[in-house]
Amino acid sequence: MRQLRRLLDRAGEPFQKGGRLERYHPLYEAVDSFFYAPGDTTKTGAHVRDAMDLKRMMILVVVSLVPCVLMALYNTGLQANLVIDPARTDALEGWRHALLQGLGIGYDPSSIFANMAHGALYFLPLYIVTMVVGLTWEVLFAVVRRIEVNEGFFVTGLLYPLILPPDLPLWMAALGISFGVVIAKEVFGGTGMNFVNPALAARAFVFFAYPAQMSGDPVWVAAPTDVRIDGWTAPTPLAEMRLGYGPIETQGLSWWDAFLGFIPGSLGETSALACLVGAVIIIVTGVGSWRTMAAVVVGTIGMAGLFNLIGSETNYWYGMPFWWHMVLGSWAFATVFMVTDPVTSPFTDAGKWVYGIIIGAMIVLIRVVNPAYPESVMLVILFMNVMAPLIDQVFVRANIKRRQARHG
Amino acid sequence: MEHFINLLIRAVFLENLALAYFLGMCSYLACSKKMETAIGLGLAVVFVQTLTVPLNNILMRGLLDEGALSWLGPTFAEIDLRFLSFILFIAVIAAAVQIVEMAIDRFLPALYTSLGVFLPLIAVNCVILGGSLFMQERDYTLPESIVFGFGSGFGFAIAIVALAAIREKLSYSNVPEGLKGLGITFIVVGLMSMAFMVFSGIQL
Numbered sequence: 001m002r003q004l005r006r007l008l009d010r011a012g013e014p015f016q017k018g019g020r021l022e023r024y025h026p027l028y029e030a031v032d033s034f035f036y037a038p039g040d041t042t043k044t045g046a047h048v049r050d051a052m053d054l055k056r057m058m059i060l061v062v063v064s065l066v067p068c069v070l071m072a073l074y075n076t077g078l079q080a081n082l083v084i085d086p087a088r089t090d091a092l093e094g095w096r097h098a099l100l101q102g103l104g105i106g107y108d109p110s111s112i113f114a115n116m117a118h119g120a121l122y123f124l125p126l127y128i129v130t131m132v133v134g135l136t137w138e139v140l141f142a143v144v145r146r147i148e149v150n151e152g153f154f155v156t157g158l159l160y161p162l163i164l165p166p167d168l169p170l171w172m173a174a175l176g177i178s179f180g181v182v183i184a185k186e187v188f189g190g191t192g193m194n195f196v197n198p199a200l201a202a203r204a205f206v207f208f209a210y211p212a213q214m215s216g217d218p219v220w221v222a223a224p225t226d227v228r229i230d231g232w233t234a235p236t237p238l239a240e241m242r243l244g245y246g247p248i249e250t251q252g253l254s255w256w257d258a259f260l261g262f263i264p265g266s267l268g269e270t271s272a273l274a275c276l277v278g279a280v281i282i283i284v285t286g287v288g289s290w291r292t293m294a295a296v297v298v299g300t301i302g303m304a305g306l307f308n309l310i311g312s313e314t315n316y317w318y319g320m321p322f323w324w325h326m327v328l329g330s331w332a333f334a335t336v337f338m339v340t341d342p343v344t345s346p347f348t349d350a351g352k353w354v355y356g357i358i359i360g361a362m363i364v365l366i367r368v369v370n371p372a373y374p375e376s377v378m379l380v381i382l383f384m385n386v387m388a389p390l391i392d393q394v395f396v397r398a399n400i401k402r403r404q405a406r407h408g
Numbered sequence: 409m410e411h412f413i414n415l416l417i418r419a420v421f422l423e424n425l426a427l428a429y430f431l432g433m434c435s436y437l438a439c440s441k442k443m444e445t446a447i448g449l450g451l452a453v454v455f456v457q458t459l460t461v462p463l464n465n466i467l468m469r470g471l472l473d474e475g476a477l478s479w480l481g482p483t484f485a486e487i488d489l490r491f492l493s494f495i496l497f498i499a500v501i502a503a504a505v506q507i508v509e510m511a512i513d514r515f516l517p518a519l520y521t522s523l524g525v526f527l528p529l530i531a532v533n534c535v536i537l538g539g540s541l542f543m544q545e546r547d548y549t550l551p552e553s554i555v556f557g558f559g560s561g562f563g564f565a566i567a568i569v570a571l572a573a574i575r576e577k578l579s580y581s582n583v584p585e586g587l588k589g590l591g592i593t594f595i596v597v598g599l600m601s602m603a604f605m606v607f608s609g610i611q612l
Contacts, residue, residue, distance in 0.1 A: 147582070188578065389576065390570045
């Protein structure tokens with residue numbers, strides 16, 4: 001370790017003040033603080049009044065995402081291995097399958113290792129592309145604007161691949177994260193100064209720009225359609241509901257499978273259990289607000305209960321109970337990791353309740369009444385990101401008025 | 409009843425005049441710097457819109473439509489005056505705005521000064537004329553036009569107040585020199601409009 005320190009010090013000399021590469025100091029600083037805890041803490045930005053600094057906060061979110069990442073690796077491989085026809089594996093092409101077959105890993109859905117390996121071959125490229133492209137933009141902005149690269153992107157860069165469908169072309173992922181980092185974050189000054197969640201903006205951009213790769217039945221399982229077992233389209237459970245096959249209970253899907261996450265879907269969002277583990281870490285360490293999460297739960301239960309009471313003969317969504325709403329789609333993932341984003345959610349406590357309850361209610365509302373999207377969670381949160389400053393304003397103004405009335 | 413709720417939600421969110429049709433951008437961008445101004449302009453738009461759209465609807469059905477003049481006598485039954493709708497709508501809107509302006513000047517002078525030139529400019533605001541023209545194009549009935557007028561005005565008000573709140577929050581941001589002011593606001597409006605697409609496709 002001491003050698004590394006010495007190496008970094010020596011390599012860092014030209015980057016210091018007056019050095020030849022002074023302009024690129026943020027680049028060196030980022031590498032340095034990646035290996036060593038820097039002596040100073042965040043002075044400005046999102047955490048002005050807190051002793052906790054940005055680096056620790058962001059790294060805790062990354063830690064709480066680990067269960068989701070593991071599930072992403074396992075489940076992506078599992079879903080792909082389940083639908084690939086064992087008799088037709090020779091028809092599979094591409095570097096992923098060359099690697100899988102060349103190393104003799106195979107496509108056995110009952111082998112944990114085979115599933116993990118298969119899933120990793122889909123997750124890692126997306127992750128690497130996201131990190132490389134996103135960090136390039138971050139460094140570019142840092143160098144030109146003479147600010148420091150900070151750790152915020154590690155969270156965005158991990159959240160974003162987890163909410164993508166596994167088979168998304170890599171250049172689309174790169175385009176999406178470019179939009180998210182540049183337009184949704186860096187033009188406002190970087191982490192803590194944006195008003196929409198960059199990962200969500202990136203996903204919404206890809207969703208609207210390339211709907212064929214982001215929705216529909218075949219994209220949620222990482223296997224080419226022509227080698228799948230006949231008749232297996234593998235849509236997400238939410239899409240099946242949309243097609244009107246019947247109430248959720250009659251679709252041969254068990255609630256426990258959905259809870260544990262063994263269903264098709266975006267890479268990291270299928271497992272409610274993994275998100276629950278993440279939620280515990282986030283709440284215990286105080287990184288995310290328990291109020292916001294609780295409020296989303298309240299909103300979902302209330303709205304789903306209302307629809308259950310109304311009932312409908314033709315639309316099976318009306319009868320879907322809230323415990324199903326919570327395990328399907330990206331509800332759990334979004335509630336834990338997206339809604340609680342401290343930068344884009346309201347700052348006032350009362351505002352957090354209002355914000356969460358509206359999100360929970362709107363998720364159910366859009367799922368039930370909007371046939372255009374099988375899943376609404378991400379867009380709903382994006383919409384409420386836009387409304388969050390307004391909610392804050394309402395409560396801040398009410399508070400000012402109340403105190404004025406009290407103290408004259 | 410369900411029909412009217414559907415119409416209201418469509419007018420407020422789905423067909424938001426500011427964020428889905430990008431109408432009224434000049435006042436939308438210029439009056440959203442401060443919350444007070446934004447709330448004032450929003451209220452003015454709601455009021456004028458709720459007043460003028462039904463008013464224009466009555467006039468459209470009583471004067472302009474083909475056969476609308478038949479109450480004058482059988483010789484007028486053939487006349488179609490729809491080509492006059494632009495002039496008539498604008499005239500009604502201008503008159504309504506004058507009334508609102510006088511009322512605000514009398515009762516809320518602080519708001520009157522903060523709205524400045526934009527209150528008279530509502531007369532030529534595309535949101536107001538656009539609302540009436542949408543009403544004509546979609547052939548709303550009188551109750552429908554009341555709901556639509558209120559809904560579209562309310563949608564604009566929500567959009568401008570939300571934008572003002574975001575811009576006040578962004579005063580703590582570190583925006584590049586060249587983007588400060590209108591440049592960043594355009595980006596903000598673009599992101600807002602993307603978020604509003606969550607409603608596209610709703611069927612109640």
